[in-house]
């Protein structure tokens with residue numbers, strides 16, 4: 166049983182590492198199993214987001230804490246070496262995002278949100294840091310997504 170658990174963990178880690186460009190930036194009280202952004206292919210080095218469209222992000226994950234009453238979505242873009250806050254249209258991940266709060270430990274969840282890629286944004290490569298935080302501001306999920314705005 167222990168051996169099985171070990172292989173399960175290893176294969177999960179590998180599948181995350183190999184499912185492209187997304188990297189874990191400290192999902193302290195959760196584990197993500199699948200990330201997808203708009204219609205970006207898993208083999209693309211950067212996810213291309215077109216200005217004037219809405220981007221969508223989907224995060225499939227499990228929570229490691231017994232109960233999470235609040236879940237906040239926080240987004241930053243790394244521009245010129247600094248993480249600049251990006252205001253999401255809906256920061257409350259417990260509302261209209263596919264989650265049923267409170268989250269329970271070990272249960273599988275699918276978070277879904279969309280945000281506009283405005284025409285005023287500069288065309289550039291940006292590392293997007295997307296976090297789902299609990300009420301103690303601890304990251305349930307933190308994922309880095311290399312994006313190219315065109």
Ligand SMILES: *[C@@H]1O[C@H](CO)[C@@H](O)[C@H](O)[C@H]1NC(C)=O
Nearest residue numbers: 217218219220254279280281
């Ligand atoms: C983006 O989403 C907003 C809010 O749902 C909607 O009003 C708008 O028409 C969408 N824009 C595009 C380009 O799909």
